[in-house]
Amino acid sequence: MIRFLLRRLLTMAVTLLIISALVFFIIKLPPGDFLSNQIALLREQGDADAAAKAEFLIRQYGLDKPAWQQYLVWLGVMPGPNGFSGLLQGDWGWSFEFDRPVFEVVGDALWLTILVNLGAVVFIHVVAIPIAIYSATRQYSVGDYIATFFGYIGLATPSFLLALILLYYLNRWFGVSIGGLYDAQYAGEPWTWPKIRSLLSHLIVPTVVIGLAGTAAMIRRMRANLLDELGKQYYVTAKAKGLNPRKALLKYPFRMSLNPFIADIGNLLPHLISGSVLVSLVLSLPTVGPILLSALKSQDQFLAGFILMFVAVLTVVGMLVSDLLLAWLDPRIRMGGAG
Structure with missing residues (x-):
């Protein structure tokens, strides 16, 4: 290992x-x-x-x-x-556009970007996995059709459009402003418990908006993987021998269907970051997406270069995590096929 x-x-x-x-x-x-x-x-x-x-x-x-x-x-x-x-x-160099060091420009935006996108990753898995299991084990049921319908809606709805809809109607119907990641009174203030609570409450909408498309895609893919595994002989034999259906499902088909999603961990975070740029602009989120867009437009090379390298580091670290998890789950991977 x-x-x-x-x-x-x-x-x-x-x-x-x-x-x-x-x-x-x-x-x-x-x-x-x-x-x-x-x-x-x-x-x-x-x-x-x-x-x-x-x-x-x-x-x-x-x-x-x-x-x-x-x-x-x-x-x-x-x-x-x-x-x-x-x-x-x-x-990290000097930002010529902002006339400040790059680390001062990105500041809290780096860890806020990680926080928002990790929240979206957790949301995707917590919501998608139970729905996919339900949909696969009850194929062609009413619940399966409902999950399929909402899956297609989630895939077809652009994240920035959903952000615009929520931004408008939540403010019109409930008088709630969902812009930013904390209340305006905490801007530029040190981190205190009230500011953290404001952050957590504002984190809900961006997490749902950014993670919705990924949730819909994961439901569809995992349902297909599970249906393929549920039709294989080992699962049929396990049930025929009297193994508890839930235990048989979680121990064999569910575990086998997870490999593609673990392999995708490395691609998920940078994909969410790149896909959340427009959402960040719509919801005024203080993440690195809007800063990167501005730096590329103005050719601020040190600022743009650092942010792109930051995304690259997230990608390769995510790939490392997925490789380690796959090696832990499947001995054939860590042994290089020698066994």
């Missing part, structure tokens, strides 16, 4: 290195950058002092160097000018 873990960690490191190169050079593909565009604009406006400051930032972060040197400096394997140490040493 240790060798299996070491192999996965080595693969994860190489994968992140390749992703970092792709992220950096793709961001650099469009002509110009934030500072170059800003300098041209400031010179047109006659603001020489601000243009000089922008030129200083270009020299400070080595943006006048060749692209490959900029990448190595950003990564942190080559010493940067004026003390810039790079990602590997904990220096």
Whole structure:
């Protein structure tokens, strides 16, 4: 198991290195950058002092160097000018759009993003698994048809549209504002128990909105997997020998049907983050999605690069977790098929 873990960690490191190169050079593909565009604009406006400051930032972060040197400096394997140490040493760079360090710009948005999307993951599994089991074990029943109908509705409804509907009608009918992740009075305040309670109460709507499509998809897939397993000979034999139906279901078909969903853990979090950008904009959620959209539009390369790497790290960590869970469930995986 240790060798299996070491192999996965080595693969994860190489994968992140390749992703970092792709992220950096793709961001650099469009002509110009934030500072170059800003300098041209400031010179047109006659603001020489601000243009000089922008030129200083270009020299400070080595943006006048060749692209490959900029990448190595950003990564942190080559010493940067004026003390810039790079990602590997904990220096996330400077946000030129916000004129602040990147870690100050993202701030609470990082862990709030993780919290919202982990809440959506928990919601998806807690809701989808019981419904899928019920639907598969009572195929073509009224409950199965109802679950199928709502599954199709969930798949067909865009998350941002559902957010808009809830935002409008909850405010119109009940006078409830669901925007943000806590009440406006707590903005910029330190974290206290009342602010945490406000966060938990505001977390319900984004969790449901972001997780609804994933819940519907998981119900459909798990129902199909369970129906396939329930028709196999081992399950029929187990019931014929008098094994309790519930025990036979949970011990064999249910466990076998979980493998595809465990394998998808690595893809689920980044998928939810990318899919929640519009929801975050509609509901004014202080997550990294709107910040990333703004950074890409303005070509703020350090800010955009860090957020993309943050999503990449979530992906590979999720893949590592899914690999470990699969290896724990299925010895053939951790043994590499040698058995």
